[in-house]
Amino acid sequence: MRIILLGPPGSGKGTQAQRLVQRYRIIQLSTGEMLRAAVAAGSPVGLRAKDIMAGGGLVPDDIVVGVIADRIEQPDARNGFILDGFPRTVPQAEALDDLLKHKHMKLDAVVELRVNESALLQRVETRVAEMRARGEEVRVDDTPEVLTKRLATYRSLTEPLIHYYSERRKLLTVDGMMTIEQVTREIGRILAAIGAVDSTPAKKPAPVKRGGTGTAGKAVRRGSRSSAVGSRSAKKAAKAVRKVGKRPAKRSKKAARKVGRKVAKKGARRVTKRRAKA
Numbered sequence: 001m002r003i004i005l006l007g008p009p010g011s012g013k014g015t016q017a018q019r020l021v022q023r024y025r026i027i028q029l030s031t032g033e034m035l036r037a038a039v040a041a042g043s044p045v046g047l048r049a050k051d052i053m054a055g056g057g058l059v060p061d062d063i064v065v066g067v068i069a070d071r072i073e074q075p076d077a078r079n080g081f082i083l084d085g086f087p088r089t090v091p092q093a094e095a096l097d098d099l100l101k102h103k104h105m106k107l108d109a110v111v112e113l114r115v116n117e118s119a120l121l122q123r124v125e126t127r128v129a130e131m132r133a134r135g136e137e138v139r140v141d142d143t144p145e146v147l148t149k150r151l152a153t154y155r156s157l158t159e160p161l162i163h164y165y166s167e168r169r170k171l172l173t174v175d176g177m178m179t180i181e182q183v184t185r186e187i188g189r190i191l192a193a194i195g196a197v198d199s200t201p202a203k204k205p206a207p208v209k210r211g212g213t214g215t216a217g218k219a220v221r222r223g224s225r226s227s228a229v230g231s232r233s234a235k236k237a238a239k240a241v242r243k244v245g246k247r248p249a250k251r252s253k254k255a256a257r258k259v260g261r262k263v264a265k266k267g268a269r270r271v272t273k274r275r276a277k278a
């Protein structure tokens with residue numbers, strides 16, 4: 001399985017990626033973490049990235065694309081990966097398309113974690129306070145000022161990817177304001193609906209502390225259309241699986257994919273419609 005987690009800073013991408021790693025035994029590729037490691041190591045990439053990251057800007061496309069291109073070459077990426085924080089611009093998405101095409105790899109889905117922006121600042125402040133209380137080192141770009149800049153960067157450079165992937169029928173939107181557990185469940189459900197994963201996960205994820213890693217600290221259940229679509233489609237996919245006769249494994253996956261694509265299509269249309277209205 002190859003998926004992208006898309007969402008603004010503080011939307012819970014990192015937390016959800018870790019849970020997916022445990023559940024489906026694939027690796028997480030976080031460009032933010034890779035760049036922080038490069039900065040800590042004082043490598044040439046780190047030296048170029050350091051000040052940009054501290055200011056909340058984006059590191060140039062050629063650098064991050066190079067980092068990702070090298071990383072997906074590694075043997076541990078062969079079984080699949082979750083891209084967390086990449087791509088962040090349309091040129092990065094185009095470069096990723098080329099990379100995957102070149103390697104005959106297919107992207108299964110882009111999962112957008114949709115969150116209420118006004119809650120993000122509060123979330124990050126809570127996360128920072130908790131980290132300080134635990135005596136942990138706080139990221140230099142986790143201050144309210146830099147976060148405001150990171151959000152603005154997200155809106156202008158990364159949000160266009162929602163349209164990019166919805167046009168390509170890859171976008172699945174999840175209500176990121178639900179609890180960590182609910183978001184995980186919903187992601188699992190929609191990935192199963194499109195046939196990207198088995199509906200029986202390898203391992204249950206370990207409980208994650210609330211608010212500690214950037215996801216919702218509170219259960220704020222909003223009427224998420226895509227959540228509803230996800231659950232309906234999962235039922236449809238299950239029904240399709242039950243209907244299948246002689247060749248269950250192959251045909252059920254096919255049926256699930258068919259239903260899932262419909263969901264992605266519907267979801268994409270909805271998102272585009274909503275964006276057009278906004």
Ligand code: AMP
Nearest residue numbers: 031032052053057058059064085086088
């Ligand atoms: P993150 O840990 O994903 O919040 O990323 C931290 C910082 O690393 C970002 O604010 C950017 O400065 C940089 N960064 C991470 N991923 C990318 C990317 N795909 N493109 C450009 N800059 C990135």
